[in-house]
Amino acid sequence: MPAFLIGSIGVLAETSHLQRDAFNLAFREAGLDWHWSEDAYAAMLTRSGGAQRIRDYADNRDQRLDVGQIHRRKTEIFCDKLAEGVPLREGVADTLDETRAAGWRLGFVTTTSAANVDCVLDATGLSRGTFDTVVTRGDVVQSKPAPDAYYRALAALDCTADGSIAIEDNPDGVTAAKDAGLTCFALPGRMHAQSNFAHADMVLDRLAPAVATRSS
Template identity: 40%
Template sequence: MPALLLGSISTIADTSELQRAAFNDAFAAHGLDWRWEQDEYRALLASNGGADRVASYARDRGETVDAAAVHATKSELFQQALGRGGLTARPGVLDAVRATKEAGDPVALVTTTSPENVVALVAGVDGLELADFDLVVDSSVVAESKPDPAPYRHALRTLGVDAADAVAVEDNVGGVASATAAGVRVLAFPNTNTAGHDFGDAPVVEHLDPAALQA
C-alpha cells in the first residue's frame, strides 16, 4: 500500500454544510447582512482559505470587514457543531485507513485548517482517533496554504516517504493542485459542495476503496 495522505477534514467526514452554516452564523454575529446560499458557496469553494475568502468577498462588495475576526468566530461556531458529535466517516475512509495501517504504511492528515478543527473533527467521528494518524499537518505546522505544495512536501519529508510511494485524497481543487505540485498522485473525493468542480486529470471517486489507492 502507498502512504495515505488525507488532504482535509472533509475527506474524513463531510462537514461542508456545517462550515457554510458556521460562516452564515458568524456573519450575523458580526452584524453583516451576508448569507452564503449553497450555490454561491459552491462557487466560492473554488479557492482555498476561509479568511481569504471572507476578505475577497468583502472587497467584491466594496465593504471593509475584519476578515480574521469573522473567520475566528466561524471557527468557534464550527468547532461547537463538531463537538455535538454524531459525525459519520465518509464511505470507505475507515477501511482505507485500516488497510494502510495493516500494510505497515503511514497515514497522515495533510490540511491547512487549525489544530482545534482537527481535534474537534476526529473526536466527533465514530471509529476514528488521532492515534490513527502517523502525522497531522495543520496551520500550526506549515504557514503556506494550499494550493502551495508546502503542506505535502512537509508531510513527505517528515514521514520519509517518496512522492511516488504516496497517494493523496482531496475534496477541493486547491488541494488537488497542492498534491499534484508536490508530485503526489491524487484522488479527488468531492464533498457535498465541491461535487461538480473541475479536478483536472485527477480521478474522481465517491467511495474510498482501498484497492483504488494502489492503482
C-alpha cells in the same frame, strides 16, 4: 515505505453544510448583512481557506472588518455544531485500518486551522494518533494550492512522493498534491460535485482500501 495522505477534512466527513451555517451565523453576530447561499458557497469552495473567503468577499464589497475575529467565531460555532458527532464518509474507516495494516504511513495534510482539524477528528471518533503526522495551516507558510503542506508531511514521514498517494476533495488540494509529485485521487463531496477535477489521477465516488494499489 509509501505514504497514504488524507488531504482535507472533507475527505473524512461531509461538513461543508455545517461550515456554511457557521459562517452565516458568525456574519449575523458581527452585524453583517451577508448570507452565503449553498450555490454561492459551493462556488467559493473551488479555492482553499475560510479566512481568505471572508477577506475576498469583504474586498469585493469594499468593506473593512476584522477577518480573524469573524473566522475564529465561525470556527467556534462550527465546533459546537459538531459536538454531537458526524459520521465518517463511506469506506474511510476501513481504508485507514487496512492501509496501516499493509504498512503504509498515514498522514492528514490540510491547510485548515488546527482548531477545525481537532473538532472534526473528535466528532468522527478519530484522533491525531490515528495518523503518523498531521499538518495544519499553522505548520506552513503557504496554504494550498501551494505544495508546502505535502512537502512537510513527506519529510515528517520520511517518505518520498514516488509511490505515495493523496486523497483530496477539492481542486486546490489536488493541485497541491500533484505539484508535490504525488499521485492524487479526488473524492468530491456534495458541494464539490460540479468542480473540475481533470488534473486528478482518478475521481472516486467512495473510498476503499483498493485505492492504495491503483497507482502501481
